[in-house]
Amino acid sequence: MNRDRIVTGIILIGIGIMFLLANMGLVSWWSFSALFDFWPLILVVVGINIMFKKNTIVSVISWVLFFGVLIGFSFYNFNGDMASGRPGTHNMTIANQTETTEGDVKLVLGGVKMNMSSTENHLFDASYSSREIRTEERHNDNKVIIKVEPKEKNKFIKTNSDSEYFNAKLNKDVVWDIDASIGAVSGELDFGDLSIRNLDLDIGAGNIDLFMGDQYIQSNVEINTGASKLKLYIKEGVGVKIKLAGILSKTNLSDLGWVKEGDYYYSNNYQEAKSQINFDINVGVGKFDIIVR
Template structure:
C-alpha cells in the first residue's frame, strides 16, 4: 500500500466530485474562500513526510487528508459564494506614500470633452480598491468617471493627435493612511464612439452593462475578481480577453450573436447554453453561426480557480 498514491487519488477524486456536483448545480461551491486556506495543503505535505512508512503512518496520512478535505468541503459549501471577494473589497485599502504634490489635478470626478469628430477611442483604466460600474452613457462628454468617496481620487489624462484615435488614461488612488473601503467608481462612455477598453485592476468587483456601446476590444487583467458583463452586438470582430486569478465571471451576449469562447483554466467550471458546440480543441465553445457571421465575438479567458457562465438575452 502506497500512502502517497492513495492521498493523491483522494485529492483528485475530491476535486472531480466537487466540480461535477457544481456543474450539475447540485451544490454551490465557493472555491475563492477555500483558496484562502491553502496553507493546510503544506501541513498535509509535512505530515506525509514525517509519518513513518508503516501501517500507522498510512492511517495518519490518509486520515489527515480526509480531515483537511472535509474542512475544505465545509468552507466551500457553507460560505456564500461572494464572501471572499466581498471581504477583500471591504478590508482592502491602498497605502501609498505620496506628497500633496502628487494629488494636484485629481478629484472624485473627471471627464474628457467630446471634440465632435472622434469616432474611435481607447480607455486605459487602472484602478484598485474600488467597485467599478460601467453602465451609463454620456453624450456631452467623451468619457466621465466619478467616485462616491471624497477620499478616493481619480486622475484622467488624454492623448489626442490629429488623425489618430483618442487615448484616455484613468487611474485612482488614496492618500497614505486613508481607508476608502466600500467606494464605487461609476464610468460613463459616449455611445456613439467605437471603444477599446483596457482594465488593469486587482481584487475587483466589475459590473459592466455595455449593451449600449460599440465595443471593439475589451481587455481585463484582474486578480480575485467578480466580473458581471452584459455585451451588446459585436463590431466586425469584437475581442474580449480576460486574464483573472480566482474569479467568478458572468458574460451575457445577445441571443443571436455569433461567438467563440476559448478558455485556459486550472480548477474551473464553464457553463454555457445549448447554442454552443464544443470544439475539437479542449476549452473551445463555438456558436453554429460563427464561421459565416460578419460580426462576431471572440472571447478568450485565462484563469486559475475560475467559474465562467455564458448566457444569452
C-alpha cells in the same frame, strides 16, 4: 509584565483600532496609505526602543504616540475630504467632439466597486471615490486617449470596500479600445450599446457581470483573472468564439450545445453572424457562465 509582549500587544491594538475605524466608516481605507508617508517615523520609534530597551514606559509611550499620530492624521484627511465633498465626488468629464470617432481607455485600479455603461451626453464621464487617482486626457486627430491610474504606485495599496468605487460612461458613437488592470473588483460592465473593438481585462480577483452587444463587426476580448466569478451576457444573434483556460469550479459551456474544436468553442451561428466576438479567457480558479439573451 514582559516588555516585548506589551509592545507587541500595543502594535496589534493600534492596527485593530485602524481597521475598526475603517469598517465603521469613520476613516477611509485610503488612510492606510498614510503608512507610506510616515514610514520614517517608524524608524524613529524603533530607534527609541533600541536606545531605551530596558525602559518599558518609554517603549509604550513611543508606540502609543506613533499610532496616535497615524490615527489622528487619518481623521484629519477623512474630515477634510468630507468637508470638500469627498470621498465620492471626484469627476472626469470629456465633452463631445464631432471629430472624435475612436477612444482608447487605460485603467489601473486597486480594490474597487466598478460599473461602466454607455452615454450620449459626453465622450467620457466618470465619478470615483479615491483622491489618489490621477486622470489624463489627450486628443490625437480623431482619437481620444484616456488614462486613469494611481498618482503614486507605492500608495495604491488598499482593501476592497463598498466605500471605494469607480463609475464610468463611454460614448456609444465612438469605437473603443479598453485596457483595464484591476486588483480586486465587483460590479457590472455593461458594454451592450457600445462599439468595443478590443477589451483587455486583467483582474486579480472579483465578481463581474460583463454585457456585450452587437455594435461592432468583430470584437476581441481577453480576460485574465485569478480567483473570480465571471458572468458573460451575450446578445442573441452574435457569433461567439471562446478559448477557455484555467481551473474552473463550474462552467455552463458544455450545456450550450456549441461546437468544440481543439481549445475553442464556437457558437452555432459564428460563421454567418454579422457581429462576432472572439474571447480568450483565462480563469485561475473560479466560475464562468455564459448567458445568451
